[in-house]
Amino acid sequence: MEPNSNGRILIVDDEANMCQLLETDLRLRGFRSAWRTSAGDAIELVKTEDFDVVLTDLRMRGMSGTELCERICANRPDIPVIVMTAFGSLETAVAAIRAGAYDFVTKPIEMELLAITLARAVRHRQLQEKVKLLSEGTTQDDQFQEMIGRSPVMTKLYDQISRISTTEAAVLVCGESGTGKELVAQSIHRLSNRRNGPFVPVNCAALPEALLESELFGHAKGAFTDAKAERRGLFLQAESGTLFLDEIGELPLAMQPKLLRALEESRVRPVGGDQEVPFDVRLVTATNRDLLTEVEEGRFREDLFYRINVIQLDIPPxxxxxxxxxxxxxxxxxxxxxxxxxxxxxxxxxxxxxxxxxxxxxxxxxxxxxxxxxxxxxxxxxxxxxxxxxxxxDYRSSQVFIGGDDPSELVPLQEVERRYILHVLGTVENNKTLAAQILGLDRKTLYRKLKQYGVSD
Known part of the structure; x- marks a missing residue:
């Protein structure tokens, strides 16, 4: 569709004057048009040129509008057809709808109503084309499986995954809840040289703190009351494969130095055991928290953060x-x-x-x-x-209101800045790192401004 065009319409009516009248009026309303005075000529034109909508009269010499509708719906089902019928001939209009017409308008034509009907039909076709193009172009290789999408941000993500998968570097996957961080981790594993090894996921937030060390590192027989047998931890179960620690930001502070030691030495000591056991895994972690903020506020160890964040992948919402x-x-x-x-x-x-x-x-x-x-x-x-x-x-997109035409409603520039910063922070769910990037500020400047506004977590 050309810029400033509401769509391209093919007008079909055996009266040339009617075609010219419709073409002139629709041009003033932003539509581009072509017209033919016979259904046969219209069918031939549709074979060689693309239109968003066909607007046809029902009663025409030769092939009727109903027959034209049937032919177009059979050969070009992507093009909606709107029929024009004389007032009082609704039975004929209903027949056209049954033949596949998208909608109908009655004569004498009310141009405002016709423009609305055409715009709705154009929008219908655009949506159908959009879904069709996406469906045809979104099939990913098996390596991406359920990761669906071909938006620019997803195309960039696929490229990043492909490039980092063949390395052994630790990956931190960041993104809001529900964005598919585990699917990303699975894709990294599937593309890696460890693809034939196990993929072992664990949700750090789902395990009680008392059980987490035993779950990760394993335990010796008799290490605690219910330890009736030796158990291999998840680090050893993931041998030669990938260990995925989801919600790493929820890891208890007391557990963090133990995890760091294991990663630094590539060895784990089972709970109650006296021997360290080597392991060979690739680590992928994920979080919906702003770990830099967690580090600055003392809830996450800085040395562990840099150990797991060799490569960071940001999943778009x-x-x-x-x-x-x-x-x-x-x-x-x-x-x-x-x-x-x-x-x-x-x-x-x-x-x-x-x-x-x-x-x-x-x-x-x-x-x-x-x-x-x-x-x-x-x-x-x-x-x-x-x-x-x-x-x-009933959803309506939120807007940052900064004042109207009434001088009494206008606010100082500093207040505009305050409102916008808080709006951005709320939109990214208090992720200060992401908010700073969007605002073009460094994190220290953002923190200073929030302190001025009296804003806390």
């Missing part, structure tokens, strides 16, 4: 991935429909627009849950707006 949202949503619809044996095949255009507009604080995990819910609730073959939660149906 879903709100930064554009139309990847629709591709993921369609995948989740397909999966949920298959599991529940329901005939749900897609997402309606209005619902797709709501999904694109929403900010997704829960990221991919939230999207998956919402699409499963929608598939369970919808009575149709496509997820509709009413099948989405109220928070998505």
């Amino acid at each position: 879903l709100r930064a991935r554009g139309t990847d949202t629709l591709l993921l949503a369609q995948r989740f619809v397909d999966q949920a429909a298959k599991r529940s044996h329901r005939e749900v095949v897609g997402i309606s255009d209005p619902a797709a627009e709501r999904l694109l507009n929403y900010s997704w604080p829960g990221n991919v995990r939230e999207l998956r849950n919402i699409m499963e819910r929608a598939v369970a609730l919808t009575p149709f073959d496509k997820v509709a707006v009413d099948d989405l939660p109220e928070k998505i149906r």
Whole structure:
């Protein structure tokens, strides 16, 4: 579509004057148009040129608008057809809808209504084309499996994973909850020279502190009351493979020097044991916390931070991935429909627009849950707006209000800065490192300003 164009329309009417009138009016409304006075000529034109919408009269000499609609829907189902019918001929319009028409308008034509109808049809085609292009171009190699998306930020991430996977360097995967950090870790393992070894994941936040050391390092028989037999820890279970420590920021402070020692020496001492055992693993860790802030505030050891953060991968939140949202949503619809044996095949255009507009604080995990819910609730073959939660149906993007035209509402520049800094900080969920990068500040300057504002965690 050309800049400043609302779409390209093919007008079909056996009255040339009507075609010229429509073309002139639509041009003033930002549409580009071509016209033909016979359905046969229109079919030939569609074979060689691309249009966003076909606008056709129903009653024409030779081939009727209904027949034209059937032909276009059979050969170019991607192009929506809108039919024009005389007032009082709604039965004919209904027949055209059954033949595959997208919508109809009645004569005499109300140009404002026609422009709205055409814009909706153009938007429908754009969404369908977007999903189609994404579906055709998003199939990743097996190494990326469930990592779906072809937005620029995801393309960059795939490239980073491919380049670092063949190294032995420790990787820290950073990102908000629900962005798919474990999928990234699995891809790193699958591409690495250790792919034939085990991939052993452990969630540091899910294990009680008393059990964490035994889980990681193992224990000797009789080391504690329930230790009836010797047990190999996860470091040894991951031998020749990859150990993935998720939520590393939740690791208890008392456990951190023990982990650091093990990593530095590539040896572990089982709880209650008197011999150290060597191990050979590649370490990948993940966190949704700002570990630099954790270090500065004394909750995470600086030496351990630099040991695990040889290479850092930042996973983009879903709100930064554009139309990847629709591709993921369609995948989740397909999966949920298959599991529940329901005939749900897609997402309606209005619902797709709501999904694109929403900010997704829960990221991919939230999207998956919402699409499963929608598939369970919808009575149709496509997820509709009413099948989405109220928070998505009624979502409005937040704006930073800094004043209006009334001089009494205007605020000093310093107040504008304060509001924007706090807005950015809230948007990135208090990740001060990321906020500083977005704002173009160093972390010390950001901390100083927050202290001025009296802001604490």
